[in-house]
Amino acid sequence: MVGVFRELDLDTLLDPGAIIAIVQVLFWAVVGFLVLRVLVFVIRRLLHRRTTAQVTMLVTKAVNYTGLAAIAAISLLELGVNLTPILGAAGIVGLAVGIASQASLSNVISGLFLVSEKPFAIGDVIRIGETVGVVVSIDLLSVKLRSFDNLFIRVPNEKIAGEQLTTITRFPIRRFDFSLTVPYDADLATVFSILKAIAAESTLCLREPAPIIIPLEFGDQGVKLLFGVWFEKADFVAMRTQVTTAILKRFGDAGIRLSMPRVAVYSGGTDQLFVVRPDHSATASPRIDPIE
Amino acid sequence: MDPELWGQLTIPDDGHIVRCIGDAVIRARTLDDEWEIARSYLDSHSDEDASDGSAEAQIAWTRFVTVRNDTLTLKPGLPDRPVVVRPESPIVILPGRWGRFFVSIPLWIRFVSGAAGKDTVMEEVPSTVLPSTWFGDIGTGELCYALDVPLRRDVDPVADPGVATCEVRVTNGSKERLRFERICVHAEHMRLYLADGRLWTNEVRVVFRGTDQVSQLTFRNGPPERHPSGVVVCEPRVAPESSLIKRSFTLFREITGF
Numbered sequence: 001m002v003g004v005f006r007e008l009d010l011d012t013l014l015d016p017g018a019i020i021a022i023v024q025v026l027f028w029a030v031v032g033f034l035v036l037r038v039l040v041f042v043i044r045r046l047l048h049r050r051t052t053a054q055v056t057m058l059v060t061k062a063v064n065y066t067g068l069a070a071i072a073a074i075s076l077l078e079l080g081v082n083l084t085p086i087l088g089a090a091g092i093v094g095l096a097v098g099i100a101s102q103a104s105l106s107n108v109i110s111g112l113f114l115v116s117e118k119p120f121a122i123g124d125v126i127r128i129g130e131t132v133g134v135v136v137s138i139d140l141l142s143v144k145l146r147s148f149d150n151l152f153i154r155v156p157n158e159k160i161a162g163e164q165l166t167t168i169t170r171f172p173i174r175r176f177d178f179s180l181t182v183p184y185d186a187d188l189a190t191v192f193s194i195l196k197a198i199a200a201e202s203t204l205c206l207r208e209p210a211p212i213i214i215p216l217e218f219g220d221q222g223v224k225l226l227f228g229v230w231f232e233k234a235d236f237v238a239m240r241t242q243v244t245t246a247i248l249k250r251f252g253d254a255g256i257r258l259s260m261p262r263v264a265v266y267s268g269g270t271d272q273l274f275v276v277r278p279d280h281s282a283t284a285s286p287r288i289d290p291i292e
Numbered sequence: 293m294d295p296e297l298w299g300q301l302t303i304p305d306d307g308h309i310v311r312c313i314g315d316a317v318i319r320a321r322t323l324d325d326e327w328e329i330a331r332s333y334l335d336s337h338s339d340e341d342a343s344d345g346s347a348e349a350q351i352a353w354t355r356f357v358t359v360r361n362d363t364l365t366l367k368p369g370l371p372d373r374p375v376v377v378r379p380e381s382p383i384v385i386l387p388g389r390w391g392r393f394f395v396s397i398p399l400w401i402r403f404v405s406g407a408a409g410k411d412t413v414m415e416e417v418p419s420t421v422l423p424s425t426w427f428g429d430i431g432t433g434e435l436c437y438a439l440d441v442p443l444r445r446d447v448d449p450v451a452d453p454g455v456a457t458c459e460v461r462v463t464n465g466s467k468e469r470l471r472f473e474r475i476c477v478h479a480e481h482m483r484l485y486l487a488d489g490r491l492w493t494n495e496v497r498v499v500f501r502g503t504d505q506v507s508q509l510t511f512r513n514g515p516p517e518r519h520p521s522g523v524v525v526c527e528p529r530v531a532p533e534s535s536l537i538k539r540s541f542t543l544f545r546e547i548t549g550f
Binding site for chain 2: 171172173202203205206207208209230232
């Protein structure tokens, strides 16, 4: 093919042979682009069922960008453009960009580790530091999350690699621990039987693994308990609502009051004190008892 | 199979029909080119006996667009997950011995549209709301339904139209005692058969090889041995393999003290 760009003058460009050559190069570039699109489509379909979504995305992107670069380079070569200076300039620019973007390079390497380690997949709910969201995409530089209040969050891969990461939806079932404090005068056997009944009657709590009920410590306000129930990961909100409602109702029916912070206020002179105790009934006024 | 419950529904003009299968109360009515279906459960908060019309107003109908003069058929199906059943007390099978057990599996109700001679499942609901449970190790187990009805040694004499009976034959092929307190039945791999007026599943055969070996679980192809003339009513959701190796027992060795 004619090297039309070697002599960039108007006569050369208007030469019918040169015009035909340019059209031919454009034609083959378009064909190459279409072939590349088909290739990417086929690769995506082939990988779709064989590997994870993030690997599919990375491979197709790599093929796409490599193919585009090859089409551009071949087209320029066919048009007679000498690529050596361009590649040389690209090398210098690449070096400069590389030095200026060490953080990005770090993100890329971290991204490769993330892809190989597979700590989570697209669609998983993860927690990184204080950030919780659904993984939307896993790219070479960053992971994109959608938070539950519908915010788009971009987390650099380097940050993920360096911080503790929790994949909340990794396993099909989870346990949620309710922290309860019951007053010291409550019958713990009754409390335990109520909690067991709540778990057994709940449609959202799993029968197995069995719920755990553990007295943790003698606290300031009463005995601190841990009530852990297992559930399917998709039922988190519904289970929490159902069990919380049931705890309040069943404890109320049994006359067991969950402990809450109480304040005793002492008042009076040096020879006589008064203590003010809060009364939990809605209409009652604070009761004042003289202290001997 | 009770024809009063299952089969094609005949719905009166300007009204709806009600079917009670298991704990489920099914309502269906037709309007122009739609089927409207509602379901509730007897132990739910809905007041099934309300006669003042309030219950009627609370019914949540789901509308399915089909064609005019479509047919609606109720067909039985099996659960979409394995079911876990416990005997009333732990069972021990001695080495070289075998035992026959029966599991009553609540059915799923399929609403099938028969437009243009082609059956289309519009919706599928459980006849009884089954609680979920986990069977196996916490890391490698699987999500199942828990059955409240215990494992039986004989067939329930009362044929409940809302359940299918599954015969499980357990053979202890090891040299140790097999002690188990629950068994997992993979209902999603089973066929439903109609025989002797009740619904049966494939027979399941489990061979226990030892504590450190996986149990061999086989779905016998065809109707139960005791009812060879059984007719297939429902195909399995997931095609069973001829010899499926699955963990089917939780073994509690006495030595562990559990």
